Amino acid sequence: xxxxxxxxxxxxxxxxxxxxxxxxxxxxxxxxxxxxxxxxxxxxxxxxxxxxxxxxxxxxxxxxxxxxxxxxxxxxxxxxxxxxxxxxxxxxxxxxxxxxxxxxxxxxxxxxxxxxxxxxxxxxxxxxxxxxxxxxxxxxxxxxxxxxxxxxxxxxxxxxxxxxxxxxxxxxxxxxxxxxxxxxxxxxxxxxxxxxxxxxxxxxxxxxxxxxxxxxxxxxxxxxxxxxxxxxxxxxxxxxxxxxxxxxxxxxxxxxxxxxxxxxxxxxxxxxxxxxxxxxxxxxxxxxxxxxxxxxxxxxxxxxxxxxxxxxxxxxxxxxxxxxxxxxxxxxxxxxxxxxxxxxxxxxxxxxxxxxxxxxxxxxxxxxxxxxxxxxxxxxxxxxxxxxxxxxxxxxxxxxxxxxxxxxxxxxxxxxxxxxxxxxxxxxxxxxxxxxxxxxxxxxxxxxxxxxxxxxxxxxxxxxxxxxxxxxxxxxxxxxxxxxxxxxxxxxxxxxxxxxxxxxxxxxxxxxxxxxxxxxxxxxxxxxxxxxxxxxxxxxxxxxxxxxxxxxxxxxxxxxxxxxxxxxxxxxxxxxxxxxxxxxxxxxxxxxxxxxxxxxxxxxx
Amino acid sequence: xxxxxxxxxxxxxxxxxxxxxxxxxxxxxxxxxxxxxxxxxxxxxxxxxxxxxxxxxxxxxxxxxxxxxxxxxxxxxxxxxxxxxxxxxxxxxxxxxxxxxxxxxxxxxxxxxxxxxxxxxxxxxxxxxxxxxxxxxxxxxxxxxxxxxxxxxxxxxxxxxxxxxxxxxxxxxxxxxxxxxxxxxxxxxxxxxxxxxxxxxxxxxxxxxxxxxxxxxxxxxxxxxxxxxxxxxxxxxxxxxxxxxxxxxxxxxxxxxxxxxxxxxxxxxxxxxxxxxxxxxxxxxxxxxxxxxxxxxxxxxxxxxxxxxxxxxxxxxxxxxxxxxxxxxxxxxxxxxxxxxxxxxxxxxxxxxxxx
Numbered sequence: 023x024x025x026x027x028x029x030x031x032x033x034x035x036x037x038x039x040x041x042x043x044x045x046x047x048x049x050x051x052x053x054x055x056x057x058x059x060x061x062x063x064x065x066x067x068x069x070x071x072x073x074x075x076x077x078x079x080x081x082x083x084x085x086x087x088x089x090x091x092x093x094x095x096x097x098x099x100x101x102x103x104x105x106x107x108x109x110x111x112x113x114x115x116x117x118x119x120x121x122x123x124x125x126x127x128x129x130x131x132x133x134x135x136x137x138x139x140x141x142x143x144x145x146x147x148x149x150x151x152x153x154x155x156x157x158x159x160x161x162x163x164x165x166x167x168x169x170x171x172x173x174x175x176x177x178x179x180x181x182x183x184x185x186x187x188x189x190x191x192x193x194x195x196x197x198x199x200x201x202x203x204x205x206x207x208x209x210x211x212x213x214x215x216x217x218x219x220x221x222x223x224x225x226x227x228x229x230x231x232x233x234x235x236x237x238x239x240x241x242x243x244x245x246x247x248x249x250x251x252x253x254x255x256x257x258x259x260x261x262x263x264x265x266x267x268x269x270x271x272x273x274x275x276x277x278x279x280x281x282x283x284x285x286x287x288x289x290x291x292x293x294x295x296x297x298x299x300x301x302x303x304x305x306x307x308x309x310x311x312x313x314x315x316x317x318x319x320x321x322x323x324x325x326x327x328x329x330x331x332x333x334x335x336x337x338x339x340x341x342x343x344x345x346x347x348x349x350x351x352x353x354x355x356x357x358x359x360x361x362x363x364x365x366x367x368x369x370x371x372x373x374x375x376x377x378x379x380x381x382x383x384x385x386x387x388x389x390x391x392x393x394x395x396x397x398x399x400x401x402x403x404x405x406x407x408x409x410x411x412x413x414x415x416x417x418x419x420x421x422x423x424x425x426x427x428x429x430x431x432x433x434x435x436x437x438x439x440x441x442x443x444x445x446x447x448x449x450x451x452x453x454x455x456x457x458x459x460x461x462x463x464x465x466x467x468x469x470x471x472x473x474x475x476x477x478x479x480x481x482x483x484x485x486x487x488x489x490x491x492x493x494x495x496x497x498x499x500x501x502x503x504x505x506x507x508x509x510x511x512x513x514x515x516x517x518x519x520x521x522x523x524x525x526x527x528x529x530x531x532x533x534x535x536x537x538x539x540x541x542x543x544x545x546x547x548x549x550x551x552x553x554x555x556x557x558x559x560x561x562x563x564x565x566x567x568x569x570x571x572x573x574x575x576x577x578x579x580x581x582x583x584x585x586x587x588x589x590x591x592x593x594x595x596x597x598x599x600x601x602x603x604x605x606x607x608x609x610x611x612x613x614x615x616x617x618x619x620x621x622x623x624x625x626x627x
Numbered sequence: 628x629x630x631x632x633x634x635x636x637x638x639x640x641x642x643x644x645x646x647x648x649x650x651x652x653x654x655x656x657x658x659x660x661x662x663x664x665x666x667x668x669x670x671x672x673x674x675x676x677x678x679x680x681x682x683x684x685x686x687x688x689x690x691x692x693x694x695x696x697x698x699x700x701x702x703x704x705x706x707x708x709x710x711x712x713x714x715x716x717x718x719x720x721x722x723x724x725x726x727x728x729x730x731x732x733x734x735x736x737x738x739x740x741x742x743x744x745x746x747x748x749x750x751x752x753x754x755x756x757x758x759x760x761x762x763x764x765x766x767x768x769x770x771x772x773x774x775x776x777x778x779x780x781x782x783x784x785x786x787x788x789x790x791x792x793x794x795x796x797x798x799x800x801x802x803x804x805x806x807x808x809x810x811x812x813x814x815x816x817x818x819x820x821x822x823x824x825x826x827x828x829x830x831x832x833x834x835x836x837x838x839x840x841x842x843x844x845x846x847x848x849x850x851x852x853x854x855x856x857x858x859x860x861x862x863x864x865x866x867x868x869x870x871x872x873x874x875x876x877x878x879x880x881x882x883x884x885x886x887x888x889x890x891x892x893x894x895x896x897x898x899x900x901x902x903x904x905x906x907x908x909x910x911x912x913x914x915x916x917x918x919x920x921x922x923x924x925x926x927x928x929x930x931x932x933x934x935x936x937x938x939x940x941x942x943x944x945x946x947x948x949x950x951x952x953x954x955x956x957x958x959x960x961x962x963x964x965x966x967x968x969x970x971x972x973x974x975x976x977x978x979x980x981x982x983x
Contacts, residue, residue, distance in 0.1 A: 027919040028749070028917060028918055029916070029917055030915055032914070035921065039912045042925070042928075046904060046908060046911070050903075050904045054897060054900065056943050057893055058893065060851060060854050060855045061854060061855055061892065061893040065857075068856045071855075071856070072852050072853070072855075072868055073856075073868075075849075075868070075869065075874050076872050242868075243872070244874075245872060245873045245874045246873075
């Protein structure tokens with residue numbers, strides 16, 4: 023069967039044309055409606071998506087404010103930190119890239135792999151940080167060959183630096199990167215991922231001033247996140263300049279003075295309550311925290327038994343030992359339980375409540391009055407005074423003199439110490455207070471704990487005859503050359519009669535200038551008043567006391583609190599040498615060196 | 628000669644030329660950010676296509692139909708050769724470098740196949756089983772070779788001839804049932820053995836683009852964003868951010884509708900669609916001297932319409948992304964040339980009809 027082409031009926035052609043026209047109308051109406059819906063009805067939604075596609079807001083970190091000492095010497099500033107980033111999507115040959123990353127960063131191939139794996143689930147074109155603090159040579163090398171290494175990017179961010187390394191580290195504190203948990207917990211706003219925040223010291227205390235104002239850039243980017251151009255920019259503003267009361271030269275002198283000993287020295291300007299030097303040993307270099315830090319490094323520093331991160335001045339708690347006798351004397355005089363004429367006979371030991379209590383001097387001091395009891399730190403005199411008082415009266419005077427509460431210095435994370443009382447014992451041990459315990463407390467032993475900051479404030483209050491200064495490290499804060507905050511010295515009047523302070527000061531004067539325990543601090547031409555203290559690590563009734571205290575770590579802590587001169591006092595100093603042993607021989611001479619420096623160059627302070 | 632000029636469908640021809648001219652502007656915009664010169668090549672192809680148009684237009688219709696089978700056969704041989712020694716361009720061997728000019732032979736199958744099918748259709752009254760298989764064979768041989776290239780887009784478009792045949796001719800009911808089963812089974816086999824994972828990915832992602840945000844669904848999403856963000860008036864020529872910053876994939880080919888949608892907006896996109904509508908309308912509606920001409924015109928116009936529909940539907944997420952360009956507008960010289968040759972035959976048929 024072979025058919026050839028034929029004529030068509032007009033009917034058939036017309037029908038075909040009609041059907042195809044209907045079909046065309048349906049199809050084109052459909053597209054018309056679909057495009058209307060996308061382009062007109064949903065225009066706004068798609069426009070926003072298109073804008074989202076091309077815009078990215080890049081945060082510009084603000085350089086942190088700088089920190090200076092009282093005369094403008096630089097303590098903390100910023101440097102530029104170069105960070106090596108890797109963008110997975112731009113990698114050509116992964117093995118080659120890993121080898122290069124390892125070469126540039128000095129990390130092992132395995133480490134690089136681990137880093138890349140950590141960021142596996144991150145968004146495309148995420149900049150994976152490989153190494154911060156890249157050496158300048160490497161930066162130049164990579165930047166000059168950027169075409170060969172499209173997968174690498176160099177980021178520049180300001181980073182904190184402390185030009186004097188660990189000097190005054192505990193006052194300055196340190197900063198570290200904010201964690202995701204903290205971001206989730208805190209109110210949204212100022213901080214974002216990758217920001218640094220003050221963790222201790224001035225860096226934490228004055229965070230709000232130091233952090234500055236972050237800027238931002240709105241950039242136009244393409245589909246592979248390459249920035250095409252900058253749309254708009256808000257420049258970041260550097261944080262405020264913080265001036266401290268510290269005197270860098272004195273700080274340096276005291277730090278060197280401490281040598282390898284662990285402990286605390288605080289020097290206070292009595293006119294203002296400003297801290298001139300604050301040393302806590304051992305110290306640390308705060309800069310390690312503002313850089314990339316290996317977990318092992320963090321472990322090592324935070325688990326160090328010497329606790330280098332702790333600012334012992336306000337976080338270390340110690341038994342005050344005989345330093346507490348100052349408060350006992352003030353309390354006895356104010357409560358009129360003793361007068362300077364009151365005498366006690368010391369034979370080296372005495373029985374209270376069926377228990378023998380010893381003086382530190384085996385043969386005893388003979389007959390002592392208030393002045394000689396302070397001068398020689400006679401325990402027996404103060405045991406007898408303690409017997410006349412109840413524990414809560416002692417606690418009240420201790421609190422009046424600033425113990426058992428934070429000193430209020432403008433530094434974070436202060437410890438309040440512990441002043442035992444009958445209510446405290448009932449709450450803690452569900453036992454009533456036994457009068458026998460008061461005898462130990464009278465010479466600063468028992469469960470009493472204080473911080474060096476509290477004792478510095480206490481001795482300053484004695485020096486000022488009852489005017490208690492507010493301690494501070496901040497002198498002023500400047501923004502754009504203008505002072506926006508200035509510390510105004512504050513003093514509180516302690517309700518203890520001035521003449522009672524004078525009487526105690528007479529005793530403290532004799533400690534140094536008589537035949538007292540602090541005579542090693544004596545300097546001709548300067549009337550230094552002070553009090554030694556020995557904070558026991560082991561209880562004296564420990565059967566192995568004699569042998570164990572041969573070991574450094576069981577040796578008692580030595581205290582020396584002092585001020586000078588006697589009239590119109592200028593300086594107060596607290597010295598604590600951990601495991602120093604004999605306070606008179608160890609802590610007192612240290613203080614003397616500081617006063618000597620003061621005499622040599624009064625303008626230093 | 629004067630009659631030729633008088634009866635030549637000048638309006639349709641003008642609109643037909645307008646499409647690739649618009650296309651060249653859009654191709655320029657699409658390649659602007661990456662400094663591509665495709666628009667120049669396309670302009671050269673357009674000139675060449677116009678030349679070819681008039682060459683073909685000047686031929687006798689009988690001659691064209693007579694030579695259709697030989698051209699069809701020649702192309703099949705070329706396609707087969709190409710598989711053996713083809714040049715691989717972007718994962719496919721479908722491009723053939725010829726004196727430095729890329730030729731995509733699969734595109735040229737469209738015209739001779741339509742001619743040959745039209746001729747075959749005149750030889751019987753009704754499609755029965757035997758004829759059906761014969762027709763299928765005529766279509767499937769080139770389709771199979773094109774799939775092997777592999778060029779999914781063109782092979783898929785050519786398959787549109789099968790339903791067109793059924794629409795144009797009386798069909799035995801049994802054949803219809805068998806053909807439905809055939810489509811189902813070939814779909815099944817195709818899915819499991821022919822399609823490459825990336826091709827499957829494209830098809831799946833169309834159903835749920837958001838789930839494939841980073842891969843193939845991305846294309847659909849970005850295309851819709853481009854079109855939608857254009858709004859009523861568009862962002863202006865060369866101002867489309869989706870296109871300029873390369874969020875839009877295959878902007879000069881598959882997604883050229885998204886470029887016009889973004890830069891020229893709803894009003895101008897509708898005008899483009901209306902040009903297409905008008906051309907189709909004009910090319911479907913005229914008298915034919917015989918059924919051979921009728922079949923060719925309907926088959927070839929049907930093919931263009933189908934490709935147009937699939938391309939536009941793809942750009943708005945109504946159809947899987949298969950690599951199908953917009954007829955006359957998208958970049959691609961072989962495609963443009965092939966369509967112009969086909970159109971030349973339709974214009975010739977039309978004018979014969981007036982002159983007769």
